[in-house]
Amino acid sequence: MTTPLRLGIAGLGTVGVGVLKLLTTHAERLKERSGRDIVISAVSARSKNKDRGVSLDEYTWEDDPVSLASRSDVDVIVELIGGEDGPAKALVEAALENGKHVVTANKALLAMSGQPLAERAEAAGLSLRFEAAVAGGIPCIKVLTEGLAGNEIDRVIGVMNGTCNYILTRMEAEGLPYEEVFAEADKLGYLEADPTLDVGGIDAGHKLALLSSIAFGTQVDFDGIAIEGIERIEIADIRHAADMGFKIKLLGVAKLTGRGLEQRMSPCLVPKGSPLGQLQGATNMVIFEGDASGQIVLRGAGAGEGPTASAVLSDIVDIARGYRVPTFGQPADTLRAARPAIAAAPAPFYLRMTLLDKPGALAKIATVLGDCGISIDRMRQMAHADRLAPVLIVTHKTTRTALDEAVSAMEATGVLQGTPVALRIEVI
Amino acid sequence: MTTPLRLGIAGLGTVGVGVLKLLTTHAERLKERSGRDIVISAVSARSKNKDRGVSLDEYTWEDDPVSLASRSDVDVIVELIGGEDGPAKALVEAALENGKHVVTANKALLAMSGQPLAERAEAAGLSLRFEAAVAGGIPCIKVLTEGLAGNEIDRVIGVMNGTCNYILTRMEAEGLPYEEVFAEADKLGYLEADPTLDVGGIDAGHKLALLSSIAFGTQVDFDGIAIEGIERIEIADIRHAADMGFKIKLLGVAKLTGRGLEQRMSPCLVPKGSPLGQLQGATNMVIFEGDASGQIVLRGAGAGEGPTASAVLSDIVDIARGYRVPTFGQPADTLRAARPAIAAAPAPFYLRMTLLDKPGALAKIATVLGDCGISIDRMRQMAHADRLAPVLIVTHKTTRTALDEAVSAMEATGVLQGTPVALRIEVI
Secondary structure, three states: OOOOEEEEEEOOOHHHHHHHHHHHHOHHHHHHHHOOOEEEEEEEOOOOOOOOOOOOOOOEEOOOHHHHHHOOOOOEEEEOOOOOOHHHHHHHHHHHHOOOEEEEOOHHHHHHHHHHHHHHHHHOOOOEEOHHHOOOOOOHHHHHHHHOOOOOEEEEEEEOOHHHHHHHHHHHHHOOOHHHHHHHHHHOOOOOOOOHHHHOOHHHHHHHHHHHHHHHOEOOOHHHOEEOOOOOOOHHHHHHHHHOOEEEEEEEEEEEEOOEEEEEEEEEEEEOOOOOOOOOOOEEEEEEEEOOOEEEEEEEEOOOHHHHHHHHHHHHHHHHHOOOOOOOOOOHHHOEOOOEEOOOOOEOEEEEEEEEOOOOHHHHHHHHHHHOOOOEEEEEEOOOOOOEEEEEEEEOOEOHHHHHHHHHHHHHOOOEEEEEEEEEEOOO | OOOOEEEEEEOOOHHHHHHHHHHHHOHHHHHHHHOOOEEEEEEEOOOOOOOOOOOOOOOEEOOOHHHHOOOOOOOEEEEOOOOOOHHHHHHHHHHHHOOOEEEEOOHHHHHHHHHHHHHHHHHOOOOEEOHHHOOOOOOHHHHHHHHOOOOOEEEEEEEOOHHHHHHHHHHHHHOOOHHHHHHHHHHOOOOOOOOHHHHOOHHHHHHHHHHHHHHHOEOOOHHHOEEOOOOOOOHHHHHHHHHOOEEEEEEEEEEEEOOEEEEEEEEEEEEOOOOOOOOOOOEEEEEEEEOOOEEEEEEEEOOOHHHHHHHHHHHHHHHHHOOOOOOOOOOHHHOEOOOEEOOOOOEOEEEEEEEEOOOOHHHHHHHHHHHOOOOEEEEEEOOOOOOEEEEEEEEOOEOHHHHHHHHHHHHHOOOEEEEEEEEEEOOO
16 A cells, blocks of 8 residues: 655645645546545635635644644645745745655746756755646646647647636626726626736746747747737727627747747637637637647636636646656756747737828828738728827738837828737738 | 557558558647657558558558457557458457457447457456547547546437438438438448448447446447447438528437436437537547536537547547556446437427328328327428328427327328338427
8 A cells, every 4th residue: 555645735725725625526537547645634724714615623733834834744745825925936936845746736936046946856866846827727847748749839829817818808798898898807806815816927938938848948038928918909909800790819920949938928810610710708728839739729717716626636646656756847957948039930910009180191101001011901980089099900920020110100100199009910 | 668569550542551650640749749659560461562641661561350369569559451250350359369459449349349459458457448449539429438427427419420421411411312421421432331330320339338438437338339320311301401491410429317328329300500400520529428517518529530540549548647547537347337218308200201192191190190199389291292192290289209109100091102201300
């Protein structure tokens, strides 16, 4: 009989409680599957007495989560506190220091400190796993690291922030403005404490950085991602996109080319009927394109108690079964430093801007585009009551560099109010 | 430095050649990922001199595949011969006998002999892995066995025979009759040597049986599947379905209830806009519904050199990394014997039949349905030139048992020509 695997769990919010429940209700099945008992030795959270709907009586309580790491009755630290530093980081470091495996749902921590933490774990022969950090219940880390290990990965694509997708699909379905749906999402508790993490594309960017590292064998490089949030998307954009057969999604794309590692996280137009276009609400989608496997599409709940707990359990069962896979799929000291590159592949772009109603204004904009070598597929000036004319332009294929130049030049003409909204049209 | 993992590969058809190519072209990446060299010691196939577009010069050749199993320079047998017995089975048995791990793409062998083979492998402390046997490049075995190990699985759903889906989507797109598209598929080499394996639903049934075992902790029970093929689907059925907003797919569904293990593989109507309804050509889709994870949808190429080789490599890399997971996700001797049960959940059904043009014929059919407690949602008798009238009926929700009774009773009335086509309408 093998010995039980003993956990110390830090953080008893939604996910932590979900993990406790699964470990309790599924104890027998988990034992059958992993070949040993999985037990909880000790737990820690901010408040001991909060009613969580589960009993903590059987577990030792630690006020300080970091103390879990020095307990001799703990083999694995399950870090569900969150945050890129503070107690979460201190706990993970202490755990690796003290010979404990780590399972975490903390994308921010790994996106910022994944490289040194992975090196430390591997030097000590320990597992540092993070299935729950990316795309909730979808086992996309496992699929990429193990299921597609025989491939060179050509591209990673993902809609990985459920809150943004909820906001965008609800704006469309109800015809509500961004601000109103944002307030609604806030009230429902869908937003992070700092909401720019969600709507600013940062949370999804953390996830993309982790996938890139595994896919391309590069060191996690969050700072190398060209990030744009959904804050400037208006209901008008969603409607224009729909008229042309598209939906707007906060889309992450990563690709390694001879020029370097391209990583971008930004709102894009995708065909309405495509799998990405059909994603509703908080559902996530992750797509891996392997040179042998072809396109593998994964869809599932991106957050929530059950799905995230399911991902945490997957890592715990792997450790119980004795798997030891390097954090990013190959030894951390073999990961190459990523050289960030701007996406070079040309694409059509959607542009929306507000023109001051001056003679020759539209001509000036058209001239700027021509000067930057960008040709126009269609252009439409809306009817307007005041002196501000909304203008919509769809370009033929062009590069992001040319487009950014054009946008700067347009602003310099003095005929625009504000900055144009520029969205890539992605045909996947 | 760890020692290399040494393979003996049997079967050098499309998949075998794909595996050779990946091992050669991706040798460096594979080494980074698995921490050791993966090398081929020996190969075997029917003909040594056939031009396969790859050189075999570096590998020892064995005329008899079973001889690979006794070579001291082989750690893992990669069985890509196929077939539920014969040399494939002899090789796998010999491999386990001689202490070699086995990686196979052979769904028929595992669907028929998975239980004793898994027991043997586990008794000897060996891996017997089969990612490539189900849904080509989609790592669905890994997702189910490991990624969802923390869940009770409520239901498994899949479109897992690319050939059938190719035939059905092509019939619809081109308006061609079944026979013609079947002949076309045959010419393209899409069909198994015995085509009833494909169009009869047997190949897809083998795959479902394997997924059921892992999902529910039951012994593989291929004979317990209610199997129906696509041979009787006519272009008229596809058109009627389309008129009502549905597509016809060869759909596998498995579920464990208090009554037993429900497994069915049969053509069904699914909503046009659903992920299943949108599957085109040879693409496969596998859906797992976990009690914690919720619905996880996986989509990818179901066959072909690259995708299947990618799946084989996933198993090989796992073995190289030292993973040892029981074949069906828990020790084979803990798998429970499955008690087959007929699907009890009621559903609407689509019925097409040919009525002899006799007075009162339609009334007789309607009466039979009423007598069996089945109420009619809609009914349509087509215009007809001869004395045979095609009739289309969509029922309200009813059970398969009631429906089968009704179909028998209808046939007994003597007003039908042939047997009605009855397809379940599945809203997933």
